[in-house]
Amino acid sequence: MKTIRTRFVEFTSYFFILLFCYASISKIMDFENFQIQIAQSPIFSSVAGFISYGVLITELFVCILLIFDRSRIIGLYSSFFLMVSFTIYIYVILNYSDNVPCSCGGILEKMGWRTHLIFNIATVILSTAAILLDTGQTGQRTKKIITSVLLQLLLSILSTAMIIVLYHRSDYMVKKENHFIRKFLQHPITEEKRYDLAVNSYYFAGSTKDSVYLGNYTTPFSLISLDTGLKEMNEKKIIPDRFDFSFKRAMIQINAPYYYLYDGTVPVIYKGLLGNEKVRTYSKSQAYFSQLINWDQRSFVFSTYYAPLKKQSLGILSPEEKNPLQLKPDLLQKSKDGVFDTDGLMHFDSENQSLVYVHYYKNQFLVLDKDLNIKGDFKTIDTISQPQIDVAELSDGRRKMNKPPLKVNVTSTVKYGLLFNQSNLMGRYENSKNWENNAVIDVYSIAEQNYIGSFYLSKPKEIKKIQLEIVGDYLFVLVGNEIIRYRFAQNLTRHFIKGESRKP
Known part of the structure; x- marks a missing residue:
């Protein structure tokens, strides 16, 4: 008989399968427009071609990992990494960008950006809980939970660093690299x-x-x-x-x-x-x-x-x-x-x-x-x-x-x-x-x-x-x-x- 922990992990896995499948299929159905939206992003503009294909392939691959019991934990870690990356991306867009594009698919495209940010934070919490519960079902629980937390922390740091590096490499930053000199008036x-x-x-x-x-x-x-x-x-x-x-x-x-x-x-x-x-x-x-x-x-x-x-x-x-x-x-x-x-x-x-x-x-x-x-x-x-x-x-x-x-x-x-x-x-x-x-x-x-x-x-x-x-x-x-x-x-x-x- 399946425990509540097992059912929660399965439910979370099915949720991410549905989420990523729906999002990726929506992007594929309107791929031309999706590529344009990615290219409009102040973070991804310099690598738009790679990102547009990479996101689709990654989302579908994570779905496959989540289907099977043996690979499910890898799929959950991958889901965690993706959702942290998406969350950091939206935070940077809202707080540091003059240009706010739309690069999601399906029902997520109807969300406002701040609503989308809240939704992503909730999915990060959900994936974290599923990983910890799945890890806690095996032997040496304490040691494995500590290892799991450290691994999630590392993935969070990597995803944050990735978004920051892409932002600073973006063509959009050219606006901060000019050589004219202003004359500032005294208390005008x-x-x-x-x-x-x-x-x-x-x-x-x-x-x-x-x-x-x-x-x-x-x-x-x-x-x-x-x-x-x-x-x-x-x-x-x-x-x-x-x-x-x-x-x-x-x-x-x-x-x-x-x-x-x-x-x-x-x-x-x-x-x-x-x-x-x-x-x-x-x-x-x-x-x-x-x-x-x-x-x-x-x-x-x-x-x-x-x-x-x-x-x-x-x-x-x-x-x-x-x-x-x-x-x-x-x-x-x-x-x-x-x-x-x-x-x-x-x-x-x-x-x-x-x-x-x-x-x-x-x-x-x-x-x-x-x-x-x-x-x-x-x-x-x-x-x-x-x-x-x-x-x-x-x-x-x-x-x-x-x-x-x-x-x-x-x-x-x-x-x-x-x-x-x-x-x-x-x-x-x-x-x-x-x-x-x-x-x-x-x-x-x-x-x-x-x-x-x-x-x-x-x-x-x-x-x-x-x-x-x-x-x-x-x-x-x-x-x-x-x-x-x-x-x-x-x-x-x-x-x-x-x-x-x-x-x-």
Whole structure:
């Protein structure tokens, strides 16, 4: 008659057989996509080919070991090693990586990363218990249990070392191996106040001279205002004149005295007056877009996919005109695929009537006028002039990054003729510890065509993305669920250009 110990060991073995078989078969069924996902990993990008096959073979081989009584203990140790490795991998991804891929199969792919981490920890505990119980069934129990514990400890150390070595060998680490030198400004900002927003789903929708406006990704039909003193928050519901759209990513943008609710996947743009909850349909089915900037009361600048040239394009949308669209497909110069390599952020400097387009993957930003004529083509201080991306086209026509791209510029904002740009690259002589809990902001003068200097913004290391908004002499920063107000020092405000800028 089988003991409870024996049944537990068998149950654990069957569980891992089911887990590894299901995961490996799911990967095999969509192997092309699995390889792409592995290649996108910041840890496995440099050995993606080997890892994609190695994981499948190992998982299936462990299943075979677990089936037979003679090899079951080896299968349990192997399961322990795999699950510890997967756990360390997820921990590193969550805490040290800017890029979070998905490289699991089947039902595990539906889990969030933190849920997946908890699941993996539970499987490590389960395999540990099964190994100890199986070892304890034979003679010389104490000696064998001690040996088993030491062996598991050794396997844990080996798996941890393996993940760390792969991470440091990864192509992704190139972002920390640059040779440009930053000029750090002396106390350019002073923190004055923080406001707890309770949740981390807010984004900057714009500002006026006395208020900062926020949208919320989870409640897209709400407009939140905060006075610049960060004393009081008010929320107003937005009521569109029609809801017969399948909204996917509705966003709000302020350009006083009006505000706009839009969704480029529908596509629709609503227009309303600040203080009034009702918005009317201003543009419907005139243009699909990924980004939208309201230039004035009658026109918008947008970015979109231009199918004839298979690339991103900028354009002007004037909803009230007879011919509302003007596309400028030649503005963003492609070097590879035309979509990922031209990706970036658009900003409008209302004080100087300039549009600024900051590329994500190369050291370039464009300055354009109202008609999308290029006024300046400038470089950031780093040396990445060509996007370091590798795009793969799947058999169904979809395109994905074949490995983690080197993101040069993370986020930015433009105001008073200055570009404030969060860089993703560490310069020479910079302390890596400063990068763990800070974001570096590089400041450029658009009018004077030069780099002014840099400063750090404090943030928790688990926060990957911050947002910036400038009002008067204040810099507002969204970090997680907090909004922080900083005051600019004179060494920055003396570069502010308020009014029509000098032409670069």
